[in-house]
Amino acid sequence: MKPKITVIAPVYNVEEYLEKSVSSILKQTLKDIEVILVDDGSSDASGAIIDDFAAKDNRIIGLHQVNAGAAAARNTGIKRAQGKYLYFLDPDDWLEKTMLQKMYEFAEEHQLQLSIAGFVNEYYEKGKAFSVKNVMPRRIFTTQNDFRLHAHEYLNNTFLAVPWNKLYKTSYLKNHHLEFPQVKWDDLHFNMEVIRNIERVGVLDIAEYHFFRSRPGSETTKVFNEKLFANRIQQFKHILAVYDDWKISDKAILMYVYNYYALRMIQLTQEIADNNMHISQKKSYVKKVLADSLTQSAFKKGKSNKGLIGLFMIPYRLRMAKTVLAIGKVISFVKAHFSVLFYRARIHVQKSKE
Template sequence: MAQEIKISVIMPVYNVEQFVGKAIESIQNQTLKEFEFLIVDDGTPDQSGKICDEYAQKDPRIQVFHKENGGAPSARNLAIDRARGKYMYFMDSDDWAEPTMLEDMYRLAEEHHAQLVVAGFYIETYYNDTEYVTTELSCPDRVFQTQREFRENAYQLFDKNLLYTPWNKLFLSQYLLDNGLRFPQTWMDDFPFNLMVIREVEKVVVTSKKYYHFMRARAESETARYRDDLYPKREEEHSWMLDLYGHWQVSNEPSMEMVSRRYIERVIGCLENVTNVNCTLDRKGRRAAIREIIRNPRVSEALKTARPRSAYMKLMLLPVRWKNVTLCYYEGKVISWVKTKNVKMFAKLKAGR
């Protein structure tokens, strides 16, 4: 019966045959049993869909939908339209969750009549097949009593990367449905979806407990990747953040500092992207791209407000402050080298920035 389903767990699946079994079993092993598990095979070319079907045959709580490839947003949205649970939880198919996650988050949501529960999580960055470095992210337990209180303190959650992803959250289904909230069909759809969720949210609970294990495996493919649209995407994201805080009418110093620091850190990432070994631009084109980035007036404005928290981030920002294209170019090359040759060091530096 629909009223017996406490949580609808939603998971898109694509090219994860090595990992999807562990993801499914981590949900099956939850201490909360009253869930439905909606798995969407997004036209995967490997055996992932078949594996999911095999689990569904043995567990009536699992439903598998097969569709043509359309991306994770379309897969999640298909499941949202079919979900019957009071709450929704979004899982990635190559990660796994601790067994008490759903029960603990459900209890908090019910106790505080929350529209959104936010938990901590683990990032496990693999630098070979068996070794990895773990980063733990969380904020102290807190129940935000008012919408204003949440808005004025959201910078703390942004700083701990807790407001970017869907898989460390439990969402009240009625809140999503009443506001027509769906995942936008875009690259990195998680972030704009979460911004839409928190834009008008009123009842938010944060738990310091960590449950979700985000597997930053496949490090070689991640670190070698070049995206020709990364800089425009980062500019778009910064506009979203400015729009959000403008809508919230929040301009306190900690919030504005966070927005500026977040932007300027991602500018450094854009410099690395331009100098990536797989960048399709020639040397002249790379220098022109760097010049465009560091001479953007937004960069100068952000540098006035941002307060980098590590010595090496302060050091990396010097060439940007000086608007020195050559130094920025070689800085990007160094970052790219560390990112590809020493994933462990890169993960630690990124976590401590």
């Protein structure tokens, strides 16, 4: 008998969190599972911890490979998976014990190819731990067109981007030869390909996955990654290609799609403002971002061009580099000194509708 669910986790140097994460899988009320832990060339004790778990529980398969990244590790797991459904775990996060049971029963009841659940963001900022829950109403989509007309509602709030809040029908992934690509933000690229031809999708109104957004000992880098802008362009062009393939022309839907990119450009310019570059370099980078045609399309077509938020966006549409940098510094200040308020407000902005 094949297991009901195969859990796949790419593991790389997470010895401090791995035991709690894997234990949360083994304690699931749904017992008929296999767990594939792929050690992606860890240099710490992660590989030994995997072997120890595998020796104690025959549901666990421990694999070891040369470091190739999370995408390659997940693909290794997909090739070995025997379960009817696939679930991808990040090995520094954890699940409440009923999550897989609820997702499996939900997928079976409605014969879903893809099930999506909520989650809890876990933060540790300035010596203070706090959580922010992110959950959407229960919903069932039974046709391609039905889901395509509503997919944008899940784009900007992390629901579509990540793999760890989803249960995938294994046969669907394998029949469509779907794997994680070797690109930046491979999880969103992967999920966009998953939904390209999807028919039956369900959203479950639970939040039993705990995602470490920031943890004790972590520090925010002040070094700007010059490839970030190009990676964002690549990512958004992929999103637009899927919507073009779907022949979606509704302006109200595309408004949400372009808003996704607008908010990423705000995040990008905030990171530019908050790094250690000389001010002249910052201005140069921001001018490049603001002059790009996709950026301008996003701020003109996105839903953020209306209401009070729209006033905030005017400097971006008018390419006012100095003002945009000042806004970035303000955002960084609020994020650093009022973390709880900042992250809860961000969830609200991502979910808000005009």
